[in-house]
Amino acid sequence: MxxxxxxxxxxxxxxxxxxxxxxxxxxxxxxxxxxxxxxxxxxxxxxxxxxxxxxxxxxxxxxxxxxxxxxxxxxxxxxxxxxxxxxxxAPTPSLLPQQVDERALMIGLSTALCGEDGFTWNARHVMFDTLLKTQGDAFKNNPMVLSYSYSEQNAAAAPSKMKPILEALSARLHKQQSVGSKYFIGDQLTALDLYWAAMSQLVDSYPPEKNPMPDFFRQIWAPVRGAVGTALDPILLAHRDFIYTQHLTLPLDF
Ligand SMILES: N[C@@H](CCC(=O)N[C@@H](CS)C(=O)NCC(=O)O)C(=O)O
Structure with missing residues (x-):
């Protein structure tokens, strides 16, 4: 880029x-x-x-x-x-459902994924824990550590906050699959599908040919995968593969 x-x-x-x-x-x-x-x-x-x-x-x-x-x-x-x-x-295509209940559900699940103390916020606590263990004091004064409410206690609590969010997202996808939709909400793309595609890289990064990020990221994100265990239902990964294939471009460009 x-x-x-x-x-x-x-x-x-x-x-x-x-x-x-x-x-x-x-x-x-x-x-x-x-x-x-x-x-x-x-x-x-x-x-x-x-x-x-x-x-x-x-x-x-x-x-x-x-x-x-x-x-x-x-x-x-x-x-x-x-x-x-x-x-x-750009009102079209809209990435927000028009129907109020669907919109509320989409915003609620997006908040669980992207909001403060949500999935990615807690994934970051796990990541910072790894950085503090590997870089020690050198990382303690990094502005990131000071800005995102990291603490050892918050890092320890992170898996128990992240897993239910993945479970809610996969339950949603199973429900949608049973009515023939590949998207989280309704039968078309919303921002929630894009948020999950982006955030999924933290727990299951694409290989270098699709995600050419520095190895450093792979090292600090690997423990995030460990933190969610079996809550990472394969349907979540199939969903993000579908979203990247249908709506986005690879390799990631940053
Ligand atoms: N403001 C965003 C969150 C932004 C955020 O957490 N950014 C992080 C990760 S993308 C960041 O910039 N990290 C690098 C840094 O803090 O220097 C939101 O709440 O929607």
């Missing part, structure tokens, strides 16, 4: 999205997938994972990624507000 620097991007108009350069950071991937499906043009701006990102902070008020900035509107960082922006910029 060709990134612009903050200095190059900040005076442009249109949509600019700060993304972690060099790795498939889950929320950033999810944002890219939404923009891809909706064919929304944007300028990728490099964010350094774990860096202080001073220029990005000066421009947007945020250190991490993704940060979506549209014209002179306030920067958006949350997965839901980024989805709503994308829906506004």
């Amino acid at each position: 060709q990134y612009k620097t903050v200095a190059e991007a900040k005076n442009l108009s249109g949509l600019r999205v700060a993304l972690t350069a060099g790795g498939p950071a889950p929320w950033g991937e999810a944002t890219k997938y939404i923009l891809h499906v909706k064919k929304i043009p944007y300028v990728p701006v490099a964010q350094q994972g774990g860096g202080t990102n001073d220029e990005l902070v000066a421009w947007t008020g945020h250190r991490n990624a993704p940060v979506a900035v549209y014209n002179n509107e306030a920067p958006r960082t949350g997965w839901y507000e980024i989805l709503l922006l994308a829906e506004r910029l």
Whole structure:
């Protein structure tokens, strides 16, 4: 992916999205997938994972990624507000169900997956635990450790929070399969399908030809796979393979 620097991007108009350069950071991937499906043009701006990102902070008020900035509107960082922006910029295809109950279910499950203290948030506690064990004090002062409520206790509790979320998602897919749908909600693609495709890389990363991320990521994500055990029902992996094949492009590009 060709990134612009903050200095190059900040005076442009249109949509600019700060993304972690060099790795498939889950929320950033999810944002890219939404923009891809909706064919929304944007300028990728490099964010350094774990860096202080001073220029990005000066421009947007945020250190991490993704940060979506549209014209002179306030920067958006949350997965839901980024989805709503994308829906506004390209209403078709909509990635939000129109029917209110279905929409509530989709947003609820997306919150379990992407929200604070949800699946990926807890996966990160497991990942940080590995980093602290391997890098020790060198990692303790990393801005990431300080920003995402990591603690040994939170890391120990993470598997018991992650597994029920995967179980709810796989139960949903089995239910959908019984009525002939390959998607989480209704019979068409929603953002939830894209969120799971992005987040699934944490527990079952594609091999290098499809996901050419540095080995470092494989090392720190392997314990995340161990943390969820048998809660990773094969139907979840079949689903994400279907989503990548039908709606996205491979190899991942970051
Ligand atoms: N703001 C996002 C979450 C963003 C987030 O957690 N980003 C992480 C992973 S993609 C990140 O930027 N990590 C690298 C860093 O903190 O430098 C949301 O809640 O929707």
